[in-house]
Amino acid sequence: MRWFGFGFNAFGQIYGQDKLLEGECFENEQEVKVSSPTELTAQEDRSDCRLKTDCQIRASWSRRASLYLNGDSCVCLSGFISNESCGNPVKESRGCKDAIISESYLTLAFSDRLESWDLQKKETSPSWSMEIKTDPEISGTPLNLPLVPGGYIATKTPFYRSLSPHLRAKSLALSSEHAILLSASGTVYTWGLGSHGQLGHGVLTPEEEPRAVEALWGLPMSCVATGGWHSVCISDGGDLYVWGWNESGQLGLPSQGLRKATQQESSQQQEESPCRDASTSTAEEPQEGETHEEVFISIQAFPALLDITPLCEVSTVSCGCRHTAAVTTTGDLYTWGWGDYGQLGHQTLISSDEPQRVELFKEQQMRVVDVVCGAWNTFASVVKEEVAGP
Amino acid sequence: MSKDVSLMHTLWTKISAVLPKDEEKFPLPFGAVVESSVVEMLRRSRCQLYSDTTSASRMLTAKILLDFSWEKLNTGTWRHVDKEWRRVYSYGCLFKVAALCCGDPSAEDVLEALRTCDMGLLMGAAIMEDILQVIVRILQGEVRKSTKEEDSEHPQLKRIKMEHVPVIREEVAIPRVKRPSLESFNTNYLLPLKPLILEGTIEHWPALNQHPWSIEYLRSVAGCRTVPVEVGSRYTDEGWSQTLLTVNEFIDRYILNKDGVKGSGYLAQHQLFDQIPELKADIRPPDYCCLGEGDEEDITVNAWFGPGGTVSPLHQDPQQNFLAQVVGSKYIRLYSPEDTDKLYPHQSQLLHNTSQVDVENPDTERFPEFAKAPYLECVLQPGDVLFIPVQHWHYVRSLELSFSVSFWWS
Numbered sequence: 001m002r003w004f005g006f007g008f009n010a011f012g013q014i015y016g017q018d019k020l021l022e023g024e025c026f027e028n029e030q031e032v033k034v035s036s037p038t039e040l041t042a043q044e045d046r047s048d049c050r051l052k053t054d055c056q057i058r059a060s061w062s063r064r065a066s067l068y069l070n071g072d073s074c075v076c077l078s079g080f081i082s083n084e085s086c087g088n089p090v091k092e093s094r095g096c097k098d099a100i101i102s103e104s105y106l107t108l109a110f111s112d113r114l115e116s117w118d119l120q121k122k123e124t125s126p127s128w129s130m131e132i133k134t135d136p137e138i139s140g141t142p143l144n145l146p147l148v149p150g151g152y153i154a155t156k157t158p159f160y161r162s163l164s165p166h167l168r169a170k171s172l173a174l175s176s177e178h179a180i181l182l183s184a185s186g187t188v189y190t191w192g193l194g195s196h197g198q199l200g201h202g203v204l205t206p207e208e209e210p211r212a213v214e215a216l217w218g219l220p221m222s223c224v225a226t227g228g229w230h231s232v233c234i235s236d237g238g239d240l241y242v243w244g245w246n247e248s249g250q251l252g253l254p255s256q257g258l259r260k261a262t263q264q265e266s267s268q269q270q271e272e273s274p275c276r277d278a279s280t281s282t283a284e285e286p287q288e289g290e291t292h293e294e295v296f297i298s299i300q301a302f303p304a305l306l307d308i309t310p311l312c313e314v315s316t317v318s319c320g321c322r323h324t325a326a327v328t329t330t331g332d333l334y335t336w337g338w339g340d341y342g343q344l345g346h347q348t349l350i351s352s353d354e355p356q357r358v359e360l361f362k363e364q365q366m367r368v369v370d371v372v373c374g375a376w377n378t379f380a381s382v383v384k385e386e387v388a389g390p
Numbered sequence: 391m392s393k394d395v396s397l398m399h400t401l402w403t404k405i406s407a408v409l410p411k412d413e414e415k416f417p418l419p420f421g422a423v424v425e426s427s428v429v430e431m432l433r434r435s436r437c438q439l440y441s442d443t444t445s446a447s448r449m450l451t452a453k454i455l456l457d458f459s460w461e462k463l464n465t466g467t468w469r470h471v472d473k474e475w476r477r478v479y480s481y482g483c484l485f486k487v488a489a490l491c492c493g494d495p496s497a498e499d500v501l502e503a504l505r506t507c508d509m510g511l512l513m514g515a516a517i518m519e520d521i522l523q524v525i526v527r528i529l530q531g532e533v534r535k536s537t538k539e540e541d542s543e544h545p546q547l548k549r550i551k552m553e554h555v556p557v558i559r560e561e562v563a564i565p566r567v568k569r570p571s572l573e574s575f576n577t578n579y580l581l582p583l584k585p586l587i588l589e590g591t592i593e594h595w596p597a598l599n600q601h602p603w604s605i606e607y608l609r610s611v612a613g614c615r616t617v618p619v620e621v622g623s624r625y626t627d628e629g630w631s632q633t634l635l636t637v638n639e640f641i642d643r644y645i646l647n648k649d650g651v652k653g654s655g656y657l658a659q660h661q662l663f664d665q666i667p668e669l670k671a672d673i674r675p676p677d678y679c680c681l682g683e684g685d686e687e688d689i690t691v692n693a694w695f696g697p698g699g700t701v702s703p704l705h706q707d708p709q710q711n712f713l714a715q716v717v718g719s720k721y722i723r724l725y726s727p728e729d730t731d732k733l734y735p736h737q738s739q740l741l742h743n744t745s746q747v748d749v750e751n752p753d754t755e756r757f758p759e760f761a762k763a764p765y766l767e768c769v770l771q772p773g774d775v776l777f778i779p780v781q782h783w784h785y786v787r788s789l790e791l792s793f794s795v796s797f798w799w800s
Contacts, residue, residue, distance in 0.1 A: 010454060011427065023430050027438070027447040032454070061458070062427035080427040103425050120426045176465055193466060205739060228461060321461055340457070376457075 001054045001369070004037040004361075005064070007320070007343030007377025013064040013079030014038055014377060022081060033349060035342030037360050037380065040066075057381070058101045059374025063119070065101045075099050075106065092117060092126070100145045102155045103375075109145055116159055128159050147172045152179075167210060173226040180231050181210055186220025188213045188233055196229040197301035198244035204301065215303050216241065227319030227337075228375075232326075233303075238313020240326060241303040248322040249353025250337030252306045256296035258353050308334050308355040320373035325380070326355070331367030333358040333380050341376045401500070402491050404528045408521065409488075413440045417518065418481075423474045431455055432478070435485040448489035455482035463513060473515050480514030480522060483507060487525060497536060501614060504529045505636070508616035511665050512634075523667070526615075533614050553698045553789045555769065556721050556750075564724065564768040564776070575777075576681050580710075583779035585724050585766055588678070588712075591775050597672040597716050598773065603793055604717070605641060608695075611668045613638040620656045624701045626736075626744060629653070645697045645791060656700040662693035663795075669693075676712045676775060679799045690798040697791055704733065704745035704785040709798040711778040715770045718792030722776060723749055723767045725783035732763035733783055749785040770794075 005014035010025045010032045012018075026032045040057075056067040063079035075093035090106065093099065098109040105127065107116045115126035132149055146153045151162040152172050163169055168184040178192030178199060189210035190199040197204060200213045216233070221241075223234040230244030230251060244250075247257040308314060308326060317326040323337030323344060335344040335358060339351040345358040358380070361368050366382035373379070410416040416439070418432050435451045459482055462475035483506045490503040507526040514522070566587040570579075579586045597603045619640050622630035635643070635655075642648040644655030663670035675689050690709075698718075706727065713722075725733060733745045734757050747757045754761060769789065770776055778784050780800075 010431070025430060025434055027434065027443065027451055029446065029450055032450055062425075080430065103427065195467070203738075229464070340453075 001381050001383060002366075003040040003055070003057060003379055003381050005040055005377060005379045006034045006037045006345040008032070008061075008341040008374070009034045009377070011062045011080040013059070013062065013374070014040065017078050025080070033340075033342040034377075035345070035349060036347045037345050037358065040064075040379070057372045057379045058099060059372060059377060059379060060101045060103045061375040062103065063101060064374065064379070065099055065106065067096075067099050069097070073097070075108070077106070090117070098143060098145045100153070104156075107145065107153050107159075109143055109148070114148060114153065116153070128157075130160055144171055146174055163210070171224060173224050173231075175226040175228055177229065178226060178231070179210075180224045180226050180233070182221055182224045182233070186222065186236065188216050188221050188224060190231065196245035197299040198226075198229050198231050200231060200243040200301070200303050202302045204299075213303060223316055225317050225319045225324075227324065227373075228321035230319065230322075230324070232317050232319055232324055234314050234317055234326075238315065238329060240306045240308060240314045240317065242306045242324070243300045243303045245299055246297050246353070248338035248351050250319070250322050250324050251297065251300055251304070252308070252324065252336045252353060252355050253297040253300060253304065254294055255353040256298060258351055259296075306355070309357075316370060318371045318373040318378075320378065321375045323351075323373070323378070325371045325373055325378050327368050327371050327380075331361075331369070331385065333361055333368040333371060335378065338376075343373075343377050345378060345380075401495065401528070401532050402493070405488070405491055405525060408524050408528070409439070410518075413437060416440075420478075421474060423472045424478060428455070428458060428478065431458075432481060435481070439485065439488055445489050445493055448485060448492070452482050452486035452489055455479075456486065476513065476515035477517050480510040480517045483510030483514060483522060484517065484525075487522075487529075491529075500529060500532055500536075504533065504614050505616045508665070509634075512616070512618065530614065553787065555789055556767070558767055558769060562764075562766050564722075564766045566774075572678060572681060575678055579777060580678075580681055580779075583782070585779060585782060586777045587768060587770070588676075588775040588777060589773065591676060591678075592674070592714055592716075592773060595673055595714075595716070597669075601672050603672070605645070605791075609638060609641065612662075612666050613641075615666060617657055617662065617665070618660055619644070620658050621653060623654055624703050626703050626741065626746075654697065654700055656694070656696040658694050658696065658700070658702070659692045661691065662695075663691050673714070673716075673795055675797055675799075676714070678712065678777075679797060682710065682799045684800045688800070692796045692798070694794040694796065695792070696788060698788050700788045700792070702784075702786040704747060704749050704783050706743050706781045706783045707778075707798065708743075708780065709800050710780050711776075711784075712797040712799070713770070713776040713778060714795045714797070715772055715774045715776075716793045716795060717772060718788060718790045719772070720770045720792055720794065721767070721787045721789055722770055723765050723785045724778065725763055725765050727781040727783065729763040730783070732759040734760065745783065750787070 009015065012020045014034050015038050016031055056069065058065040058067065063077055066076045068074055073096055074089045075096060076089040093108050096108040096110055100107050104119060105116045106119055107114065112132055114130045114132060116128040118127045147169050151160055153159050154161050155174055155176060167181060167189060169181050170184045171182045173180050178190060181189040189212050191207040191210045193206045195204050199207055200215065201211060220236045221233045222236050225232045227250055230242065233241050242251040246253050246255045249255040249258045312328045312330045314326045315329045317324065320343055323335060325333060325335045327333055334355040336352050336355045340349055342349055344352060346356060361382060365385040367385045368380050368382050370381040371378065413436055416436050418436060420429055431451060431454055435455060438448045438451060455478060459475050459479035463471055463479060486506050487503045490499045504526065507522045507529065510522045564585050564587050566589055568589040569591055570588060592598060601607055614636050616634050616636050617640065618632050619635050620632055624630065640655060640657060643651050675686060679689055734747055735742055736744050736746055747760050752760050
């Protein structure tokens with residue numbers, strides 16, 4: 001399995017780390033904005049990590065974590081490493097079962113405990129830790145970070161948040177503003193802030209507690225993902241549903257904000273105000289505007305079915321802050337949304353409100369099997385395409 | 391072109407003069423809220439400022455700072471955005487301005503730099519003793535120098551469009567008093583929360599005297615400044631949105647209708663006077679505000695500038711309001727908070743302070759009680775100041791080109 005990355009690379013998190021001194025960043029466009037998929041190579045002196053084994057990728061804004069989980073597991077970090085941060089590979093990660101990374105913390109799951117390490121300080125103990133009880137009652141809850149037995153690990157303190165066992169949580173995706181949970185029965189629950197429609201309940205009000213997305217009732221889902229202000233899920237049948245903010249086309253629906261930006265008009269910025277409370281233009285419905293007989297969507301408050309390609313089903317999806325990447329069952333990678341840093345991988349810096357296939361993988365006869373997005377970049381794992389027999 | 395070149399060199403010299411002399415003297419004080427990766431990016435920008443790096447590299451680092459902080463500014467509610475992120479955004483604007491103006495900026499670069507300063511002033515928070523405000527003044531000077539005087543296309547502005555003027559019935563007219571004493575205003579209007587039009591209290595404003603506000607005056611003082619504009623007929627409508635335009639663009643498009651754009655535009659509820667100090671100097675907060683509990687700094691001053699026909703739907707505000715009319719006239723209707731039950735406020739949290747009823751064209755089937763609600767009304771003229779007591783419902787329609795200034799106080 002090989003990994004490729006594209007998009008934001010100012011801290012060398014995709015390639016070129018060895019050219020940077022501690023705490024440095026790139027300043028020229030080619031290195032900062034990687035617009036063509038580039039293979040990730042393990043750093044030379046990482047003899048500790050088994051380079052040939054499969055690894056998983058986790059990414060934040062300025063870093064990428066490579067998880068080596070076979071045998072002698074560990075986590076290796078790329079990207080912004082300052083004087084104060086922990087060494088590489090993260091020695092404290094030896095033996096971990098899973099890891100997630102945010103801009104400030106690396107959270108590690110071991111068989112008996114969880115630990116969150118502050119990436120901005122050099123410390124000998126984690127900022128937070130918790131024992132995992134192997135209680136038969138809650139052992140049904142899988143360890144699937146950020147899900148942990150009885151709850152989940154949030155991106156900021158308090159780290160541990162409990163979840164009702166009634167939810168039967170199977171997987172969880174978090175953004176800084178909202179959360180989307182997939183239950184064992186395929187039901188999708190959302191909570192958090194909702195001012196951009198990212199909760200999918202048809203309104204723009206927040207939800208304090210997990211609330212089922214009724215519009216998807218009866219349609220079992222198999223995968224959920226969150227971007228900064230949008231949500232995505234895949235049905236058992238391989239259909240993709242999107243909702244939330246579409247200002248950069250991250251929903252794959254026509255985006256007026258995108259057309260305006262390319263026409264070099266000023267972008268819309270919305271403010272709240274005491275009198276008008278007009279942070280959105282309509283209270284309860286998807287916002288639409290008509291220009292040139294086209295209907296634009298800037299906020300989609302109910303899930304919408306997105307047809308990426310009529311030919312095949314979606315197997316997995318991941319979201320960056322303002323872009324989305326989906327892998328089909330036929331091994332193609334489609335991306336759409338914000339593209340200023342090359343995170344769509346189409347060898348341009350253009351944003352797009354239409355899903356487009358990343359052609360490079362097709363051209364090189366590579367089959368994409370997984371995709372993981374950082375805030376402003378995208379990582380895809382590929383295997384060689386099997387040539388169909390005669 | 392050599393003349394322009396020397397002008398532009400002067401521009402960078404002027405801007406450098408207001409920046410710290412070297413990297414060491416350039417502060418980047420940030421707390422724990424801003425991650426160290428972002429601080430590193432800020433340091434990189436600062437380093438570039440004092441080195442020979444290309445404009446492209448500087449623009450890129452500034453862009454990274456602006457993109458990241460923009461995302462923070464859009465996270466959560468505006469009220470709760472940590473001020474540190476707004477400061478990062480302002481630094482991003484500063485570094486972008488430097489990238490645009492170092493070397494040989496074109497006229498477009500200068501306008502883009504002006505716009506960038508305004509974005510920092512609108513969305514950011516003051517840094518380095520409000521350096522963006524200082525730089526804006528330098529950039530405005532450059533723009534004025536290189537802009538030839540436009541031929542006097544004196545469009546007929548005075549009464550371009552006079553909307554339908556309602557006749558005010560005597561029985562429901564808001565009372566008018568010329569220069570009431572502080573005490574009588576307090577006793578008869580403020581304490582009992584009764585509306586009043588105060589006459590003769592702003593005659594001394596420079597906006598009505600030495601610098602009478604006019605389209606030409608506003609263009610000269612603020613023409614190239616970027617301001618938020620509300621587009622669409624009223625904020626309860628589906629097609630309503632906000633956009634950013636220069637004052638010149640706003641005047642051309644929505645007041646003079648130069649490019650035939652349909653739909654209305656309103657420079658509404660904007661703290662223009664914080665952004666453009668020259669205009670702040672033309673107005674004064676009413677003396678009567680001293681009767682409240684707050685300080686002068688706590689008074690929120692908003693500008694309301696637009697063509698005839700702009701409408702603010704019936705709504706209420708949580709503070710006392712003095713609405714000063716400077717240019718043009720407005721039809722205003724007031725309802726007491728005691729009659730809220732007849733005014734059908736929206737249920738949603740977002741619009742609970744706004745009535746569902748279209749005051750001048752009410753749907754009597756959906757809102758039968760509305761006709762029974764007593765009201766007061768007026769046509770507010772230049773020089774008038776309307777006292778709108780706290781929580782009093784008010785509906786406003788401009789009858790012609792209009793500029794009002796509101797003072798929210800407690």
